[in-house]
Amino acid sequence: MENHQDIVSFIWDIADLLRDTYKRNEYQKVILPFTVLKRFDCVLEHSKDDVLRKYNEYKDKIENLDPILEAAAVDKDGRKLGFYNYSKYDFKSLLEDPDHIEENLMHYLDCFSPNVKDIFENFYIKTHIEKLSKANLLYLLIKKFSESKVDLHPDKISNHDMGIIFEELIRRFSEQSNEEAGQHFTPRDVVKLMTHLLFLENGENLKEKNLIKKIYDPACGTGGMLTSCKNFVREINDTIDVVLYGQEINEEIYAICKADMLIKGERAENIKGPSSTLSDDQLKDEKFDFMISNPPYGRKWEQDKEVVEKEAELGFDGRFGAGLPGIKDGQLLFIQHMLSKMKDDEKSRIAVITNGSPLFTGDAGSGESNIRRWIIENDYLETIIGLPDQLFYNTSIRTYIWILTNQKSPDRIGKIQLIDASSKYVKMRKSLGKKRHQLSDRDIDDILTFYRNFSENDMVKIFDNDDFGYVKVTVERPMQLNFEVTEERLQNLYSMNAFRKLAESKNKNIEKRMIEEEKGKKLQLDIIRALQKINGHYKNWKDFEKEVKRTLKNFELSNAFIRNIIHALSEHDETADYVTDTRGNIKPDPKLRDTERIPLKEDIDEYFKREVLPYYPDAWMDRKKDKIGYEINFNQYFYKYKPPRSLEDINSDIQKLTSEILELIKDDLDD
Structure with a gap:
């Protein structure tokens, strides 16, 4: 499609109508739902008369008209559209009665099929219609969307191309509102890298004809990750039936995603919400081939607490059997949820992005450590890629991509690959919120090469699973x-x-x-x-x-x-007698109690003899208190020692600064 950028630009410019009534970061609340409405209006045109005829024929005879109207709403090739509208109005007839445009538009919306009404209800479009009407903007907006430059008829714009237009609008609005939208919109460069990583190990397996592959995002936002995955798979093999699933908690973002799927001819009913995936999994019985997500990080899961804790009591009969993290951050809950959605007898792969907290937060025996232990001991974790900072619109912190799977390739079994890609970026000419860096195609290719080669260098380390585990041993000293x-x-x-x-x-x-x-x-x-x-x-x-x-x-x-x-x-007093109990056993002094973190690969007794007894000969270990912990201290593995500056250099700088200060003082005195 040659003119899709022209259409995007024209729709984008329509937002200028809203300038005095809405803030800039609120434009999308109007423009996106009206773009969807215009597309649906155009798509329904072919069979509108048939739907109206069926409605009038059966409205007084049959209570549930959905099956009849759905069957009547088809495209020019006779394929069902998956939605309908039985109102006599369309954009053209709405403009013919400007005095009643608000009333008629409300009636038009009420005549949509339930799946479309769900979308517009979560857009809160009726609230905006009332606001636009009061500002005398409703007629102007409908008129602008009715111009030939916004011809979204399927004869002119295919579902795929309409998807491109809608995605571009979403991207522009998201970048404009930066921090707020950054919670729901992942930059395209990051999505591209995650998508490639997700499918890199499955290239050959995707070449069979007529496969069915299910892809899922439990925090799907506007659906960009899901769409990227489908496009990638279809480029490999266009005979694959790629079925997309997602769930989103934010009402407006859920509406955007579901509308986008319906526009593209996807199964929009597979987009669930608006509700929290953690406490209201609306795809309970589904398992997936691929999962990809950018779940919220650093956000409390208090609203999910009661349901999550109740499910955790079920152990591994529920989704959270490995443990619960601290209430302030639910990222490891999302990872457990995704792992619970892997297929039982087939290969599943996950690409999920987090901040640094899930890698190392929590001491041995804590919920976070126990979850990492379960992930690593079950050999689910394949790779972690440390990304550059300042990649996202709403945060400048460093982030990490986790690649997890239930079936590793033979050379990766029992191994975890760490890739430090923190230097792989280019500076943007213009910042977008806190996003000042982006991954170039070359950066992405370099990271994929590191992943694919699976060999160590300055930016790649490969470890055994138990390299990340340790035993936290309690060391006691006698009370004196x-x-x-x-x-x-x-x-x-x-x-x-x-x-x-x-x-x-x-x-x-x-x-x-x-x-x-x-x-x-x-x-x-x-x-x-x-x-x-x-x-x-x-x-x-x-x-x-x-x-x-x-x-x-x-x-x-x-x-x-x-x-x-x-x-x-x-x-x-180390010269005093030992304090003993009634049986003569030496009592430990709680004030002197300490712990040692001993790597799993080390012999604990040998470690104790080497590292503790030379300094405290009368110390002993209380092995009943042993706790196994796991953490991935990513930066530690890529630390590079930088020697301090020489004293000569420091002294030279001091002398130089002293001379400059004296010169300034002299100039002031001369003045």
Whole structure:
């Protein structure tokens, strides 16, 4: 199609009508739904009379007219359109009655089939119609969309070309509104790279004739990733039936995506929403060959919490059996969700983009670490590509593409490939929001070559799965304390909860409360005065305990209270006797407790002998507290040491700056 850019530009220019009524970042709320409406109006033209005739014939006879009207709404080749409208109005007749254009347009919208009404309801088009009518813009807008320059009739514009026009409008509006739209629109350079990575390992498998491949995006936004995947597959083999599925939470973006699919002749009913995929999976029973997504990152999943936690209780009978991440970030929930959608007996592949948090957030035993452990130990993770910063409209942070699959190629089994592509970008001439960098075709080709070659260099590292795992071992050291009654140590008693509460009262009667509190304060002072009678410096718990119990025998204090007093009067002392329990076992000192992260490939006992015992000979490991953790500290693997500047260079710079400052001072004095 030669003139699609002209059509896009003309529609884009129509937005100028809205200048005084809408903000620039709101233009798409009007222009996109009216573009969809105009396309539907043109597509329905061929069979409009037949649909009207069927409607009038059966409206008083049959309650559900959907099957009849759907069958009547066809294109010139007799193929069903998948939607209908039984109103007598179209764009032309709407303009013929300008005084009632708002009323007639509302009636026109109400006569669409349910799938189209769903789209326009989520566009909130009726609200905008009312606003446009009040601003005396509705007639002008319909008139502009009726001009020959916006001829969207299927005889002139195919479904594919209409898809291109709509995508271009979406892109322009998204780039214009930058940060807001960046949540739903992934830049085309990133989509292109992800699409190639998703299918690179399946090139040969896609060459069979008449295959059916299902592709899914659980946070599909405007559907750009899904469309990119379909176009890529069809270029390889145009006999493949590519079926697209998606779900989107944002109402307007859901409407855009569903409209785009309907415009292109896709199965628009496969686009679900508007609702959260995490708490309302509307494709529960579906499994997919390929999945691609840019789920929201750094966003709380509080609204999904109740449903997600309930499903997590099902273990691996649900989607979140590996664990739950912290409430502030749901990226690992989306990854688990996508992995649950892989086919059981066939190969499935996933390309998903995240920020750095899912790679390393969370200590051993945490939800995040357990999810990484499950992913890696099941050998799902194939590759992670670290992208440059400033690639997205709404964030400048670095991002990472994860490639996951349930069937790795033989040379990749048990391996994970890391690619540092942080330097693979070109600067943009003009920034779009926070997007200042983009991936050129050459950059994309270089990254794909790194992936395909599967060999190490400065930008590629290949690891065994268990290289990312470690055991977090608890290291204990013996409790050794000395004891002495000093004014300083006696003050520690007031940090004891039980001792402090002696002088507190919950009595609601103020006078009684004051009496009880004074009584408690006196008891505190009596205990302190009694303890002050203990002299000497002790290095044995039992000896000091006997003395404390003897001194406080008249106060009727519990053993736990006595123990807390002893701790308050103690200090760590490596020359003191070990503190033991009733069985003679040495007690660990919680204040000296430490942990060691020991790589899975290391012998724990050998590590302990080498790294701990030389410094703390009486330390021991409490192996009952072992926790296995996994993290991918991406930057660590590509760290390059940069030596500090020499002292000579630093001194030279200081002298130079000093000279410049003196010259400036001299000039000021001369003036």
